[in-house]
Amino acid sequence: MTAAATALLMTGTGVMTGVGAAVAAPTTERTTTVAASPDIEAMISGMSLDEKIGQMTWTHVYGSSADDTSMAASNQERYGVDTPAEVVAKYNLGGVLYFAWSGNTNNPQQVAGLSNGLQQVALGRDGTGIPLAVTIDQEGGLVARIGSPATVLPGNMALGATADADLARAQGEILGSEMRAMGINVDFAPVLDLNSNPDNPVIGIRSMGEDPALVSALGVAQIDGLQEHNVGAAAKHFPGHGDTSVDSHYGLPTVTYDRETLNQHLKPFKAAIDGGVDMVMTAHIIVEAIDPEMPGTLSHKVLTGLLRDELGFKGLVTTDALDMAAMAAEWPQEEIAVKAIQAGSDILLNSPDVDASFAGVRAAVGSGEITESRLDESVRRILEWKVRRGVFEQPLADPATVDKLVGTAGNLATANLISDHAVTLLRNQERVLPLASGSSVLMVGAGSGRPEIAGPMLKEQGFTVTEDYENGSSPSAAYRARAVAAAGNVDAVVFTSYNAGANAAQQQMVAELAATGTPVIVVATRNPYDISVFPGADAVLNSYGVNKVNFHGVVRAISGAINPGGKLPVNIPKADGDGVLLPLGFGLRYDTTTPAAVTFTDRPGKGQDSYLVPSVEGVAYLVEGKEIAAGTYRKPAGTVSVTAVPMKGYVFTDGATTEWSHTFTTGTPQTLNSEPLVRVTPPGSSSVRP
CATH class of the missing domain: 3.20.20.300 (Glycoside hydrolase, family 3, N-terminal domain)
Structure with a gap:
């Protein structure tokens, strides 16, 4: 350089010189x-x-x-x-x-x-x-x-x-x-x-x-x-x-x-x-x-x-x-x-x-x-x-x-990495995002915002997705009505907007969807100013483009696979032009938490065996897929596996241990066995509570 x-x-203002993951050098004969x-x-x-x-x-x-x-x-x-x-x-x-x-x-x-x-x-x-x-x-x-x-x-x-x-x-x-x-x-x-x-x-x-x-x-x-x-x-x-x-x-x-x-x-x-x-x-x-x-x-x-x-x-x-x-x-x-x-x-x-x-x-x-x-x-x-x-x-x-x-x-990996680092979270009311794994989603939006690209990608993230698409930048009355009717049957609606500041139909569709009470997540796919005309949206993310690579970071942020870290590179004015709604450099992140280890006590005789589930803000612990409360559980039998998942609105820190397992014995005394590692959350791949 x-x-x-x-x-x-x-x-420079807020300019970083390093990234969270290595950037692959282009394959080339220079x-x-x-x-x-x-x-x-x-x-x-x-x-x-x-x-x-x-x-x-x-x-x-x-x-x-x-x-x-x-x-x-x-x-x-x-x-x-x-x-x-x-x-x-x-x-x-x-x-x-x-x-x-x-x-x-x-x-x-x-x-x-x-x-x-x-x-x-x-x-x-x-x-x-x-x-x-x-x-x-x-x-x-x-x-x-x-x-x-x-x-x-x-x-x-x-x-x-x-x-x-x-x-x-x-x-x-x-x-x-x-x-x-x-x-x-x-x-x-x-x-x-x-x-x-x-x-x-x-x-x-x-x-x-x-x-x-x-x-x-x-x-x-x-x-x-x-x-x-x-x-x-x-x-x-x-x-x-x-x-x-x-x-x-x-x-x-x-x-x-x-x-x-x-x-x-x-x-x-x-x-x-x-x-x-x-x-x-x-x-x-x-x-x-x-x-x-x-x-x-x-x-x-x-x-x-x-x-x-x-x-x-x-x-x-x-x-x-x-x-x-x-x-x-x-x-x-x-x-x-x-x-x-x-x-x-x-x-x-x-x-x-x-x-x-x-x-x-x-x-x-x-x-x-x-x-x-x-x-x-x-x-x-x-x-x-x-x-x-x-x-x-x-x-x-x-x-x-x-x-x-x-x-x-x-x-291609570097392009996806740029997308992961670019996705910008501008609103997240009531910790709507990240969505729980397995949530049902209605995927709709302005046709110019290419919702048909995002829908299949959300399925790949483990969501049950209902898709309804229409061409053009201005959603028709019939399309809006279909979406409103379907919104009551899903956990969340994802809507792709496209330069919505000058598009009354997009604004109306988001307002009508929000009125159903189902959480509405807007992905602003073109210029980053759409949040100013969507006061009813529960969450707003900016993708800065409609190519598949732009949605790569967005869908991973929606699922919690990544924690959005993009910052606005422009000021967002209020809808009436009177002042700044969101300033240059603004960007939200999910709350981050780290699970504490589950500990196992295996002593002579079953009566003294136990395992301790800690209490950690933002962390839920599951046994056989069911959440259990923090505390000591006595007289366990056989193999006990405990999995940690983030609660709504949280993601795990990179590298966090998320699963522990132990097989209890009934005879010979065992030494204290603490946190045998089964699964570690890789960087940028936090799971979300089901």
């Missing part, structure tokens, strides 16, 4: 930074103007292999050619960008094959061409272009809830090792935006939180992990997209806060720069404190004045995707390309009209608006980065190792 990261961990040094100046001097523009142009292609013609219509519409290979060749691209919707990410082996095919096109038949930056948005969680069997992670806000830099670095290492194995050498991650606006429609759980120290420390740790595997990380979205109420995919947001507030949003970016991040991605937002006229992507004041001159960033600057409405709906592509370069960007990412982008830059060079030496600066930085990250030395993936390195058991 860098010195900057270490310093942040020493000073690529070290290479010393291969092609003559970059000679390469630049030998390039045509179009080749220089091409090196600065990174865009997506349609298809699953270099010569795939199945999406030729899409390639033709956008680029005028049929195949991914032809797109690379036509523009002499400096980089490609993978998406699932463009057919690029079907499975790890296919991704590696596509990467290799495109690299071979860029290198040329003689192998002397310039290899590609192969890029992706694989943040983990909500934004992940490659799914299973690659490792699915709980996401950044879940990571923020752990406040654990070791887990953050582990997440970065998983992403770095798996992407590099598939031939990807740039991951547009991590998101360093502070999600300080609960109404933010585009960042939300993609953020690690709103505390600058927390996001800085976890961000630098992720960057270290990614770049350890020679995958360039990109801090985004500079200078901060976390306080917007407009999604820049659909419009141009403006933030109106003062420079002092902006400085808080800049702290994670400054930490990333000091920590050696390779790239910074711009935000398509107007930051009035710096430039009230132009969005960051097109602002010289933001990209050169603030990012390069004030913060001292020397690496690569890339635009966010230029086909987003914040750009494409405001300016023609010719103008966008020119303004982005003039502002200080090195990379024109995903222009919707590459031909127009090229034409605009050509014309600007011809008129003197942009000098060719300015393009040389960006091309030089791009080529130097490709050398530093081993792209020249090792451009190709090894297909034989993909299955060994992607989605490994160790990586």
Whole structure:
């Protein structure tokens, strides 16, 4: 870890540097930074103007292999050619960008094959061409272009809830090792935006939180992990997209806060720069404190004045995707390309009209608006980065190792560990949780909250589960009525909510379920603010996502297999917006208790035999499955086995002894026999009283 990261961990608010269980190192064949040094100046001097523009142009292609013609219509519409290979060749691209919707990410082996095919096109038949930056948005969680069997992670806000830099670095290492194995050498991650606006429609759980120290420390740790595997990380979205109420995919947001507030949003970016991040991605937002006229992507004041001159960033600057409405709906592509370069960007990412982008830059060079030496600066930085990250030395993936390195058991275990540490308990009235083993549960919820994933997982935890699901985010009247009717027949209701603050139907359904008198447990699966609109819920937990890995920690917390330890990485405002309901860092835990040992006395003659059951708060002792009171039990016969289980609302400490057994004799005197060990509770696996 860098010195900057270490310093942040020493000073950051509530940031932990260790975890309760060991983090498995990703299975990988690490690529070290290479010393291969092609003559970059000679390469630049030998390039045509179009080749220089091409090196600065990174865009997506349609298809699953270099010569795939199945999406030729899409390639033709956008680029005028049929195949991914032809797109690379036509523009002499400096980089490609993978998406699932463009057919690029079907499975790890296919991704590696596509990467290799495109690299071979860029290198040329003689192998002397310039290899590609192969890029992706694989943040983990909500934004992940490659799914299973690659490792699915709980996401950044879940990571923020752990406040654990070791887990953050582990997440970065998983992403770095798996992407590099598939031939990807740039991951547009991590998101360093502070999600300080609960109404933010585009960042939300993609953020690690709103505390600058927390996001800085976890961000630098992720960057270290990614770049350890020679995958360039990109801090985004500079200078901060976390306080917007407009999604820049659909419009141009403006933030109106003062420079002092902006400085808080800049702290994670400054930490990333000091920590050696390779790239910074711009935000398509107007930051009035710096430039009230132009969005960051097109602002010289933001990209050169603030990012390069004030913060001292020397690496690569890339635009966010230029086909987003914040750009494409405001300016023609010719103008966008020119303004982005003039502002200080090195990379024109995903222009919707590459031909127009090229034409605009050509014309600007011809008129003197942009000098060719300015393009040389960006091309030089791009080529130097490709050398530093081993792209020249090792451009190709090894297909034989993909299955060994992607989605490994160790990586999957680390993802589950993040989930276990992230689950955040915000309310637990009358010690509803953990539920008693064998309880009957009604599993329902907003369809967008994916209750159908949680139901079977609760069954695996030993609950009797009645399942009723409906598609969509707004539960219908009929669905609500069915759930209310079923609630009277179960011990508890589990309801998955999804951004319920703006959804009256979800709020109504939870209120109606609560009115039945059956305990209602809400799992808030998206942004963490739902508790403010569920005053009737008996318990509320945050999962920070709807993937199976997010529910891993939740269902284990509901059963008591783990004691929830996540802490809010954001403030939760009251429903009316007047003040804070729950503060940053809030999180409940179950009461913890440790059983005392059962002791056995075995003396000559049965009349003197006995065993003593102690009295311990939160502990029940069972013999043959039936609870017995504390005290001395005389004249036992044969073998007596006593089991300890936690009472409602309690969990056992890790490693607690939970079962004792002794066989009494009727003849020869025995020495005092105390607490023969039969079962010990393993870490993170407390059982719950039936």
